[in-house]
Amino acid sequence: MRNDAQGAAPERPPALATGPRVDHRRIAADVGASFVVFLVAVPLSLGIAVASGAPLIAGIIAAVVGGIVAGLVGGSMVQVSGPAAGLTIIVADLIMTHGWRVTCLITLLAGLVQLALGAFRIARxxxxxxxxxxxxxxxxxGVTIALAQLHVVLGGAPQSSALANxxxxxxxxxxxHSPAVAVGVITIAIMFAWNRMPSLGRLRPAMVPAALVAVATATVIxxxxxxxxxxxxxxxxxxxxWNGPVLPESGQWHGVAVGVATVAMVASVETLLAxxxxxxxxxxxRVMLNRELCGQGVANTVSGALGGLPVAGVIVRSTTNVRAGARTPLSTVLHGxxxxxxxxxxxxxVELIPMPALAALLVFIGVRMVSVAHLRDLRRHHEGSVYLVTLLGVVFLGLLEGVSIGFALAMIVSLRRLTKLTVTTEERAGRVHVTVHGSLTFLGVPRLAHVLRTxxxxxxxxLDLHVDFMDHAAFEAIHAWRVDHERTGGSVDIDEVHENWYARNSTQSAPAVKTGPAGLARWWAPWDMRGDADREVNPLGLLAAGAREYHSSTADRMRSVMNRLSHGQHPTALFVTCADSRVVPNLITASGPGDLFTIRNLGNxxxxxxxxxxxSVGAAVEYAVNVLRVPSIVVCGHSHCGAMRALLEKAHLEPGEAGTSHMCRWLANGAGSLVRVGEESGALAGLPAAEALRRLAQANVEEQIGNLMGYPVVRERVESGELELTGMYYDLETARVHLLDAGTGEFAPVRGAQSVKEPVPQPRPGANEGAQLLDESSSGASSRPSC
Known part of the structure; x- marks a missing residue:
């Protein structure tokens, strides 16, 4: 920032928050996206009504209500609601059993159930x-729909079951070989080939929905x-x-209640997952799940009252909405x-559309509902069997039967995982190391006893117990073996990484709940506070030991997250902070992989x-703002900063020795922070060293925010309201985060959700109990670099 000759106070960066204003570009994007979704929704809504056996107008009513009502009341920014293929079998069975008008009543009551679930905040x-x-x-x-509608495409009629089809x-x-077959073949061929066609200049096939092209072409021909x-x-x-709801006959209420529960459950789960x-x-x-569930409940209540199909959030139309540029619920409402x-x-x-064209559209959609990508991902998590059993059960037994069998199998698989136990032995330095990982219950006692007998x-x-739970049977097995082994002259040293399950069982005060997964209870502590007596002392050994701990306790849990992130990153913020080893961005922001795009250097x-x-800093800023489109930039300074101390001692004005010349040249970029804090006019004179450092570090954060505003790409997005700049300060001694108030220019501490003092991890016997979290040189002694 420029310094004037009179030493006047430096100008603050422009205000970062402005009042609400109309964003015409956003409105234009929503209007354009609504037309695209509308073109997709009309044939899909008609086709789902056909597959359900409902009046065709019921699909249109549900699409209109799902768009307008769910869009206005729901909690998602871009999700589109309407008649869903996943509810087709349920609705068809309800219509066959109770008739159409009672099915409308079931839809209405299911909406009231969803509204109650959302109101009681149990959407999750x-x-x-x-x-x-x-x-x-x-x-x-999807398979059931495809098998049934394929008969319509071929000029026949669907049979009563998938096996018969x-x-x-x-x-x-x-x-x-009637004209209906030709219509169906034309529709499926266009659906399959449309998005694979080459672009013609700026015109790309994806700009026009394949469903619209297929149905329109078949209709014209x-x-x-x-x-x-x-x-x-x-x-x-x-x-x-209008063909609205009526009350059922006296003997039908039980079936109606089951139908209400089924529609409410399936529609809710499909909506929330989508x-x-x-x-x-x-x-x-981000979506507000309880509000979204309330919106779906209101939409289903209205749809049922007007004689429409059940409504749910649908992934195909929602994805189309996002890709077409939608940003707010306005697009969803307008499409309705x-x-x-x-x-x-x-x-x-609409009445010119051939029914075989809609049937062919449903065949294509039904086949696409069998996702090979989902199956591949589930196989990696050993849940492919649940997917296949549920699929086959729904196709050959029925929806409720298939889901019940799949849910039961999923529970069995989960119980098996919860009781999974790994026991390994290793002889090292004259001692036998036995390591136990997992949940130690009575189901694992036979395996554990077998290993201990060897x-x-x-x-x-x-005996290292990396267990998140231990029941009484497991405790008795370990304790009995320990007593017998020590009676024969051996010794047993039991080391528990998490809660002292064994020790508390010994005093009859076992904790009542499971502890965190292996390794997570102490991951944030420095290596010298872990208390591992056998941990390597050289840096490479520490890194290797840390990597082994990561692989043994965390890598398996990270695999699914990192596999998804490997396809691209969408960070929430560009985080600019100091290279100081004591500042851990993901720790102080409780963020994870993919959340922060980070720049670290001396002095942030x-x-x-x-x-x-x-x-390099400018390149990273431009990449984050222009390419990754981050909505926020955070500049984070900290207390006891060596770079700020060097600035106070004028290290940036000295030529520097051979080993520090680069450092001194880099620190010259912080000279503006000294001007901002008034150091040249003596504003810091007489202050304690720690207070002077604090003021300079916080002024440095504001200075860097001002420098960011000098980048045109940053200024343009800040002024349009698409980007927010935030200042942060981390106090090492108190481990507290402070945020810059753009209005007052002061840093205010962030208040925690609870004022509960966090327990300090206790080192094991033999650990260096005098280890300090803070570096001695940071708390008093001067550490000026030799510039």
């Missing part, structure tokens, strides 16, 4: 259903060729189309408005845009 409980069961259910529904398929293929095929039949007016999946595709506000206007004004166009009599034994400096020399 729906996510307890295993994704393997959900994806297997959807895949089974399979056995009757060869006869349909051999003997039906069938109409101009005068083929005799069944077409869509809509009622004469929307008013006459909402979480869609959140990965955009950088806006366009559907209503189109059907009201152009019903005669330990030679009289041996010195180290951001050189002015036109400053000569190292351009």
């Amino acid at each position: 409980a729906a996510l307890a259903v295993s994704p393997a069961v959900v994806h297997g259910m959807l895949a089974g529904v 399979i056995t009757d398929l060869p006869d349909q293929v051999m003997h039906n 069938a109409t101009t060729s005068r083929w005799q095929v069944e077409t869509v039949a809509l009622p004469g007016s929307l008013a006459s189309a 909402a979480i999946a869609v959140d990965r595709l955009h950088s806006g506000r 408005v366009w559907i209503l206007l189109f059907v009201a004004l152009f019903a005669n166009v 330990v030679p009599e009289g041996a010195r034994v180290d 400096l951001v050189p002015p845009r036109d400053a000569p020399g190292d351009g």
Whole structure:
């Protein structure tokens, strides 16, 4: 920042927060996306109504209500709701059993159940259903839809079961060659090939929905060729189309209650899983699950009352919405408005659509619901069997039966994992090391006892218990073996990494809950405070030991996260901080992989845009803002900063020795911070060293924010409201984070959720109990570099 001759106070960076204003670009993007989703939703809604056996207008009503009502009330920014293929089998069975108007009542009551679940804030409980069961259910529904609608494409009629559809398929293929087949083949061929076609200049096939092109082409060909095929039949007016709910007969209430629970559960789980999946595709506000569930409940209540199909959040239309540029719920609401206007004004166009074209569209969608990617991912987590069993159960036994079997298998797999136990032995330095990993319950006692019996009599034994739970049967087995082994002249040293399960069982005061997974209870402590007596003392050995601990306790849990992140990064913030080893960004922000795009250097400096020399910081800023489109930049300084101390001691004005010349040249980028804090006018004179350092470090954060505003890409996005700049200060002695208040220019401490003092990890016997978290040179003695 420029310094004036009179030494006046430096100008503060412009205000970072402004009042609400209309973003015309965002509105234009939402309007454009709504048209794209509308073009996809019309044929899909009609097709799902056909597959469900409901009146065709019911699909349109559900699409309109899902768009307008769920969009206005729901908690997702870009999710689109409407009739869902995953509910097709349920609705078809309800219509066959109770009739259409009672099914409308079931939809209405299911909406009230969803509204109650959302109001009681238990939306996350729906996510307890295993994704393997959900994806297997959807895949089974897709196969069932495809098998049934394939008969319609071939000019026949679907049979009563999937097995009957399979056995009757060869006869349909051999003997039906009507125009309906040609319409279906044309539709499927276009759906398959459209997005694989090459681009024509700026025109790309993906800009026009494949479903619209396929259905429109089949309609034009069938109409101009005068083929005799069944077409869509809509009622004469929307008013006459109302066919709302009625009460069931007295003996049907039990079936109605089961139907209400089924529709509410499936629609809720599908909606919430889709909402979480869609959140990965955009950088806006995250979904509010309870509010989204309330929105779905209101939409289903209205849809059922108006004679529409059940509504759920749908991944295909939601993904289309995001890729078309949607940013707010305005796109979802407008797509419902366009559907209503189109059907009201152009019903005669809709009635030209051949029914085989809609059936072919459903065949394609049904096949796509069997996701090989989901199966591959589930196999890596050893849940492929749950997926396949659920799929086959839904296809051949029915939806409820298949889901029940899949859920039971998922529970068995989970119980097996919870009781999984790993016991290893190793002889080292005259001692036998026995290591136990997992949950130590009575189910694991036979394996543990077998391994302990192999330990030679009289041996010195180290028993390491990396267990997150120990029941009484396991304690008795270990204690009895220990007593017998020590009676024969041996020794047993039991080392517990987490809660002292064995020790507390010995005093009859075992903790009541499971502890964290292996390694996580002490990962944040420095190596010299871990208390590992056998840990290597050289740096390479420490790193290797840390890597081994990571692989033994964390790598398996990280694999699924990192596998997903390997396809691309979408960080929430660019985090600029000091290279000081005591500042750990992910620790002080409770963030994980993929959250922070980090720049670290001496003094957390951001050189002015036109400053000569190292351009790596500017390159990282431009990449984060222009390419990664981060919504936030954080500059984080800290107390006891060596770089700030060097600035106070004028190290940047000295030429520097051979070993510190680069460091001195780099620190010159912080000269503006000295001007900002008023050091040249004596503002820091007479202050204690720690207070002067604090003031300079905090002024340095503000200075770097000002330097960031000198980058055009940063200034443009800040002024448009797309980027926020934040100052942060970390106090090492108190381990507290402070945030810069842009209005007052002061750093205020962040308040924790609870004022509970965190327990300090206790070193094991033999550990260096005098280890200090803070470096001695940071708390008083001068450590000026020899510049």
